[in-house]
Amino acid sequence: MVADTAAPLLEWDALERAVRDCRDCRLCQTRTQTVFGRGNKQARWLLIGEAPGEQEDKQGLPFVGRAGQLLDNMLSATGLDRDQDVYIANVLKCRPPGNRNPSGDEIASCQNYLIQQIRHIQPTLILALGRFAAQTLLQTEKSIGQLRGKLHSYQDIPLIVSYHPAYLLRNQPDKHKAWQDLVFARNTFARLQDRS
Ligand code: URA
Numbered sequence: 001m002v003a004d005t006a007a008p009l010l011e012w013d014a015l016e017r018a019v020r021d022c023r024d025c026r027l028c029q030t031r032t033q034t035v036f037g038r039g040n041k042q043a044r045w046l047l048i049g050e051a052p053g054e055q056e057d058k059q060g061l062p063f064v065g066r067a068g069q070l071l072d073n074m075l076s077a078t079g080l081d082r083d084q085d086v087y088i089a090n091v092l093k094c095r096p097p098g099n100r101n102p103s104g105d106e107i108a109s110c111q112n113y114l115i116q117q118i119r120h121i122q123p124t125l126i127l128a129l130g131r132f133a134a135q136t137l138l139q140t141e142k143s144i145g146q147l148r149g150k151l152h153s154y155q156d157i158p159l160i161v162s163y164h165p166a167y168l169l170r171n172q173p174d175k176h177k178a179w180q181d182l183v184f185a186r187n188t189f190a191r192l193q194d195r196s
Pocket of ligand 1: 049050051052053056061062063064065067068090166
């Protein structure tokens with residue numbers, strides 16, 4: 001995802017309205033509503049998932065279904081409050097029908113919204129959850145297995161990759177790896193804070 005940092009930055013409220021009214025791709029025809037994001041826009045952690053699922057599409061908020069409950073538990077085990085310490089957004093702001101994978105053209109249509117969210121929040125650390133977030137932000141085809149455990153960066157913002165919580169619900173044995181990723185992220189964050 002290549003950010004055009006010279007492009008004008010919309011005010012946060014205007015950005016929210018632009019997402020709400022967006023008709024840039026086919027997903028606008030099947031969504032119930034858009035899902036912009038949730039949390040504290042002054043937060044130092046930015047978590048980025050894939051796309052709204054069924055519950056998110058109904059409620060208009062990210063990560064409110066089963067994957068969201070797991071994410072909440074993992075965040076609180078890390079000592080993070082989901083409403084205070086983090087902002088949570090997705091690569092896509094609309095649900096792909098049947099929760100299918102996002103397509104390349106949908107990601108391309110939607111990416112400017114995420115770029116603008118990141119430019120506003122300017123987080124200390126980005127946690128990319130799952131393949132679509134990681135590959136989109138890092139412009140790579142590499143797998144989560146290849147990307148996790150390393151410190152990457154998106155536009156000079158440190159970025160760590162971990163599994164998507166929905167994947168962890170289906171692959172419980174990998175939960176310990178996700179926990180290692182969160183410990184790595186927490187330690188990295190502490191180091192970055194010390195520096196600032
Ligand atoms: N999965 C995501 O990637 N995002 C959500 O908001 C919900 C499920």
